[in-house]
Amino acid sequence: MHPYIIIFSLPVFIHLINYLSKKNKNENILIFIIFLLFLFSAFRGDVGGDHKLYVLRFFEKDFNISNLFQSREFIYYQFTWVIKMIFNNFIYFKIFSSILFFVPLYIFLRKTNSNLIGLIIILPFGIFLLHFGYIKQSIAFAITLLLFLS
Secondary structure, eight states: OHHHHHHHHHHHHHHHHHHHHOOOOHHHHHHHHHHHHHHHHHTOOSOSTTHHHHHHHHTOTTOOHHHHTTSSOHHHHHHHHHHHHHTOOHHHHHHHHHHHHHHHHHHHHHHTTOHHHHHHHHIIIIIIIIIHHOHHHHHHHHHHHHHHHO
């Protein structure tokens, strides 16, 4: 529980210090904090509500591309299949899914000028609960953030 509290406290304190100092260095600070969150989420352990199911489906023996067209989650399984064929290691799946979550999140925070305060708001539910718990839903949430911008 302590790493989550530290990760949550970091942008809160930096935002408070930045707000009091009147020097707007938000862009570099936001990139640094999102990079730390990316590392924390990409290299986490076996954490999440669907983690065992993701690992099971990643290492299925009859995992081939012809069965994917009959699936209702075609894009997710195609993404998983490509990562399995190229790397054959589950850590790369977590890295690429984290990229698919944090890049749209960064774009959303920069375009809306919410920066650190937006990150503080999205940390508890968007990152800790959604991205650490359910990867497919977090990627859909990140795409939804980009849809709000359009």
